[in-house]
Amino acid sequence: MTTATTTTNAPEAASGSLLLTLMKLRTFIALFAVIAFFSIFAPNFLSTANLILMAKHVALNAFLAMGMTFVIITGGIDLSVGSIVGLCGMVTGGLILHGIDLQFGYTIYFNVVEVCLITLAVGIVIGAINGLLITKLNVAPFIATLGTLYVARGFALLSSDGQTFPNLVGKPELSTTGFAFLGSGRLLGLPVSIWILIVVALAAAYVAKYTPIGRHIFAVGGNERAARMSGIRVGRVKMFVYMFSGFCAAIVGLVVSSELMASHPATGNSFELNAIAAAVLGGTSMSGGRGTIGGTIIGAFVIGILSDGLVMMGISSFWQMVIKGIVIIVAVVVDQAQRRLQQQVTLMQLAKKG
Amino acid sequence: MGPIDDDNCVLRLDDVTKVYSGIVAVRHANLALRRGAVNVLVGENGAGKSTLMRIIAGVEKPSLGRILLDGKEVEFHSPADAQRHGIGMVFQELNLFGNLSVAENIFATREITRGLRGIDHRAQIAKATEFLDRLDAGIDAETLVEDLPIGQQQLVEIAKAISLDTRILILDEPTSALSAAEVDVLFKVIRELKAQGVAIVYISHRLEELMRIGDYITVLRDGQITGHAMVKDIDTKWIVRSMIGSDAKDFAKSVEHRLGAEIFRAEEICLPRRTGGLAVDHVSISVRAGEVLGIYGLMGAGRSEFFECAIGQHRHSSGRIYVDGTEIDASDTSGRIRAGLALIPEDRQREGLVQALSIASNLTLASLDRFVRFGFHIVGEKEQSAITAAIRDLSIKAPNPDFEVTSMSGGNQQKVVIGKALMTRPKVLLMDEPSRGIDVGAKADVFRTMRRLAGEGLAILFSTSDLEEVMALSDRIAVMSNGRLVTVIDRAEATEEMIVTASAEGHKTTREHA
Structure with missing residues (x-):
């Protein structure tokens, strides 16, 4: 029973914290993405x-x-x-x-x-x-x-x-x-x-x-x-x-x-x-x-x-405005998702300890 | 428990148990509510009264057991569900919209509409006036709720409950914010509702009030029903005995040490209440180094307000505070902290912690000046070693001090708040309900810490509404009631009855004046 739970939990936790790391670095990733995109x-x-x-x-x-x-x-x-x-x-x-x-x-x-x-x-x-x-x-x-x-x-x-x-x-x-x-x-x-x-x-x-x-x-x-x-x-x-x-x-x-x-x-x-x-x-x-x-x-x-x-x-500068708006909205949505995921990961760590 | 007369019994809880994650809030409770009577429920904080009532009102579902309404088993899925069955509850924290009118509040979520033409305000007001008149409330249905005094707001809540054809009306500490005159109005309303056959559930800490209005009384302790009787057959002694029981909790043993010189003195502390009167009424008190002074009182007795005045949270409070014999000039919190006072607030989440910050940052928040070089640079190692020391001294279970403070259990969060206060190196520690909402183990740790600090020569003032706690921990016991300091007794001479009687004192005298 215990082994079963640990084996199912471990990869979940790992993928959770990997995703979390990615989300935390999202501004960096976005920066590299725009630089890469425009250099091409x-x-x-x-x-x-x-x-x-x-x-x-x-x-x-x-x-x-x-x-x-x-x-x-x-x-x-x-x-x-x-x-x-x-x-x-x-x-x-x-x-x-x-x-x-x-x-x-x-x-x-x-x-x-x-x-x-x-x-x-x-x-x-x-x-x-x-x-x-x-x-x-x-x-x-x-x-x-x-x-x-x-x-x-x-x-x-x-x-x-x-x-x-x-x-x-x-x-x-x-x-x-x-x-x-x-x-x-x-x-x-x-x-x-x-x-x-x-x-x-x-x-x-x-x-x-x-x-x-x-x-x-x-x-x-x-x-x-x-x-x-x-x-x-x-x-x-x-x-x-x-x-x-x-x-x-x-x-x-x-x-x-x-x-x-x-x-x-x-x-x-x-x-x-x-x-x-x-x-x-x-x-x-x-x-x-x-x-x-x-x-x-x-x-x-x-x-x-x-x-x-x-x-x-x-x-066109009109499209620029649309794109800028979308980027901001996406950023905030990802921010909220990260917050939730963070809480889940912390709770999971707590549960594991307890 | 006497035999339950089924004719008169409108609702029965049959062997109800409620378990929250790991904590049994109510165990195997049997309760009968009678129609046309005031069913009183008493018990200390955390005894399970509120849980029981939340089960009846459909806010919570019982983990085990049945609810029988008129002899038939029912299941409430939501408060609305319970309302449909004629159960109304007036919560201690009023659930009204201050920015809406009385009529709009009464008909919230079931507005009287005229099809597409919107809300029929005239009909709502007429109907609301009808209900208010039944209560003899003298409230205009068109006034905004926020313009009403708190007692009348309570009547609006009750009017809202009756408007739902309530057969069972639960009142959770309805008098905690009321003046004596308002209490009399409320009692008149209760008597009328009783005459109309409504079953009233009345929860209160004020024993004298219960004796006045109650018909049947049920006492709860640690989630169990420990007494059930007709009010006319019993006295306050019986209630106290059933409330406290005999099994003692785990308190740290008092360490024998000599008391030092007087270190804290408050003189004539007054704080006006927004609704008139005084929340803190000329309180003067003095504490010696190494002494633990327990302040007992019911909700609204003015204990928290007294502490807040002492720490400089209320600009319009008056009176003088002395630490080590010198009067403190500073009236703001940071000045008071520098003078050697520290407060551990009652509401950990709202006033104690900054949730977004780490455990470490929370610990040092009030004392950053101690770790600073050149007046602005925080020296990392200094701060770190202080944090490590605090975590060790208070046995805080923090795997990593850089984690957010919310990742810990309530007890450990409380220890962080205590650690933060201690880091300012206070001479006087004010603790407002230090054991509220934490588990047994953490409670014992907190009590042990209090003892140790007293042994080290700190003066400690703590407030509690737990009789056992105040008896076990204090060197002296002060009792506050309705903003006044009623009495200060040495622990050796204090009895539980004396304390309970004193805690109702303030209300009695105001009533005589009224």
């Missing part, structure tokens, strides 16, 4: 120039998706990131072109480094406003960030009356030159924006894994009440994630303006949806408590490569 069907896909260009596209979404990942892990959502990108771009452009007019004949100009720091601060402040609305005034994250989405976009449009700030070359006498470095400069052959992405990603992954605040982010999303009971300052944790999300969005605002050498107030429209998609594709659970920075970055690459590759194959 899209001409020039694997050329260095193309890879670097794609990486630059992906980087923009990856920044936002990292901030979004932390927010989603705490059980929230940040819809305002796209607008923050737009507003921060306009802040950068405005400061470089026009400085701050003090209304009595003087205008303050900042150098490029100062402009970048101010822009980052603007992003963080908007994130802090989101955080305050959510923690102090108990507004649901969806609504709070929907509100700031409109407000930020509105201010971006107001700042130039809907016009573009063109030609952000700056003037040498005001030391506002050199802004192009962020978007088109290179270090050791890689674009600067990729280096920034690597630094921020490593820092975020480190925070998630090796710091108390990182652990607290997961705890708050996993069970807010238990986190509170354990003495975690839930409000502070939430403030942190929304401020970090705002920070990431500000980086994107800077990079986009620098790449185009112009700021347009509609920049970043619907970027937040791509960021959410990348996070979800990377295994972040919308109900909170689960997710990784690494997974999110891979998710961003899958989405980015998918859309660039489809463009290179000359597939």
